[in-house]
Structure formats: C-alpha cells, structure tokens
Amino acid sequence: MSDAGSDGPKISVIGSNMMDLITYMERMPHPGETIEAPDFELGFGGKGANQAVAAAQLGADVTMVTRVGDDMFGDEVIENFTSYGIDTSHIEKVADESSGVAPIFVDQTGENRIFIIKGANDHLLPGVVENSEKLIAESDMILLQLEIPLETVYRAIELAEKHDTISLLNPAPMQPDLSMDRLGGLDYFIPNESELSTFTGKDLDGLNSEKLRNAADTLISADIKNVIITLGAEGSYLVKEEEDKIIPAPDVDPVDTTGAGDAFIGSLAYFRHSYNLSRALKLANRYAALTTTRRGTQKSYFTGEEFRAKTDLTK
Numbered sequence: 001m002s003d004a005g006s007d008g009p010k011i012s013v014i015g016s017n018m019m020d021l022i023t024y025m026e027r028m029p030h031p032g033e034t035i036e037a038p039d040f041e042l043g044f045g046g047k048g049a050n051q052a053v054a055a056a057q058l059g060a061d062v063t064m065v066t067r068v069g070d071d072m073f074g075d076e077v078i079e080n081f082t083s084y085g086i087d088t089s090h091i092e093k094v095a096d097e098s099s100g101v102a103p104i105f106v107d108q109t110g111e112n113r114i115f116i117i118k119g120a121n122d123h124l125l126p127g128v129v130e131n132s133e134k135l136i137a138e139s140d141m142i143l144l145q146l147e148i149p150l151e152t153v154y155r156a157i158e159l160a161e162k163h164d165t166i167s168l169l170n171p172a173p174m175q176p177d178l179s180m181d182r183l184g185g186l187d188y189f190i191p192n193e194s195e196l197s198t199f200t201g202k203d204l205d206g207l208n209s210e211k212l213r214n215a216a217d218t219l220i221s222a223d224i225k226n227v228i229i230t231l232g233a234e235g236s237y238l239v240k241e242e243e244d245k246i247i248p249a250p251d252v253d254p255v256d257t258t259g260a261g262d263a264f265i266g267s268l269a270y271f272r273h274s275y276n277l278s279r280a281l282k283l284a285n286r287y288a289a290l291t292t293t294r295r296g297t298q299k300s301y302f303t304g305e306e307f308r309a310k311t312d313l314t315k
Helices: 047-058 074-083 119-123 126-131 131-136 150-162 191-202 208-219 260-271 277-291 304-310
Strands: 010-014 016-025 039-045 061-069 089-092 103-105 113-114 141-144 166-169 226-230 236-240 243-247
Touching: 010 047, 010 131, 010 150, 039 047, 039 074, 047 061, 047 141, 047 166, 047 260, 047 304, 061 119, 061 126, 074 089, 074 131, 089 226, 126 131, 126 150, 131 150, 131 226, 141 150, 141 260, 191 208, 191 226, 208 226, 208 236, 208 243, 226 260, 236 277, 236 304, 243 277, 260 277, 277 304
Parallel strands: 010 061, 010 141, 016 103, 061 089, 141 166
Antiparallel strands: 016 039, 103 113, 226 236, 236 243
C-alpha cells in the first residue's frame, strides 16, 4: 500500500508504460542454443510508469499521461496505476495497437539486459501534451523519458517553462536524434554515464570527475540548469554552473537492479520537494539502492513507511 494521497508534491509523468517479461537466468544462450532458465515473472514496467509508481509509493500526488494498447494488457496497466493511487484520467487506449512490452533478462549478479517494443507509447504525440497543459501548469514537477516521441518531450519542456513548472528529463533510452538545442530551459537532465557519453560525443570512464564535468558543461552551456549523472553503485554526480559534487550511494547486496534508475528518478522528484538538492540526491541514492535488494521492478519499490523504517531522514 503506497502513501499516495498525503500532502506530497504534485507530479505529472508524461511517458511510457510497459509490461515487463522478466527471465532470471544463469547466462545468455549462445547463438542457436536453447537453455533452461530457472525463473520467470510478468510485471508492470516502462520508465515513465516506474518513475510514477516510485513517487506515488513515497507519497506524491501523481498523474500519469500515457497511452496503452487495446490488447489484453491495456486494462491491467490502468488498473495497476489505480492500485498505487495514481490518477489515470489522462490515460487512453489506442485502437488496433499493442501495449508496450519489455523482455528483460537478469543474470546471477542482478545485472539486466532489456529490449523494449514501444507499441501504444509511440502514440503519445505532442497534441496529447497540449491537451494536458492545465495539468502541467498545476504540477510542481513533470517527469519525462525517451520511450515516447521526441517532439512530445520537447513540447512538454516548452509548456513546463511557460508555466514555471519544474521539468526533469531522464534521457533513456538515449535517442541519436535528441537535440540539445531543444532542451534549453530544462531544470534537470539525468543521464547515466553511457547516455551522457553518447549524447555529448565525449569518452568517459567512471568516476573521472574532470571528464564528467567537461561533458556536463556542454549541457550547462545549453541552458540546462542541473545535470545529474547516475553512476550505479557509485552514486550520482551533480553538476550545475557554480558547483559539482559526487553523492555516494550506500553499499547493498543487490539481487535485481531492474528499475533502480527509475526508482532514483521518482524518489528524487519526491524528495526534492522537501529537501535541498544534495540531501534529496542522497535520499534518492539510498531509495534506489534498497530497491535492488528485492526482485522485480515496481514491486521492489518501498513505500514511504517502509523507507522511513530503514532510513534516518535527519542525517
């Protein structure tokens, strides 16, 4: 049971939903080889949906703007959002289209490999965002990702800036056509190291802060206010015009890292409403790390009560 409905921030997620088809395996098969996998799970996912659920679990007032197919998964996806207390009034079915699906393969170390088939998510067009302008204007923050058309992302950023609503873009999966010129005014740009390297064309190697800073400066100069680079188990690296710092993550024993990046984004959106950015990042690092100690994606996300039981929010 989530803490949704409390006096948390009003967050609108404009993004994707997927049905996760998760295979737990000892190794990937070689070409032409068939092997037996020890376990399989069917779950709800998609980067937008995951971020919405994480924020709602902690207590945010969340609205999801997305599209589902008219197949067997469409109603289930909507019902799943409702079960977390997420507003589904901006979700519609697309006729004669499948819902998005994501085959996921998780190895013995908890690392994952993911394919996505967008399906109805490709029908989340700029006109949908324009029809949701009032929602954007009334939100404290909007969350965006790249499993939907790029023009929709650009239009959402424009409308958020128009109404002084905080905007956050998680550029995943990275799209080669993503234009830096269209991201001016964005409040938060949150890539991982690989996505930042691809987007800026700069070679990076982990915690080399000088190289990370140089790559991030390319974005800061394009009028993006904050760049936060997620570094997995190493934590996150904040870059803004006047400062940069690494925020370390806690040590945990992961069993499944699927959805941890989305847990970080959704929880950061929630914590940023009440804490300064450095503190919010520290809490988001901890929240994301804890989710890796559970199997699955959305079902691994802690409620606010569960998280507070494991975390001293005053430190």
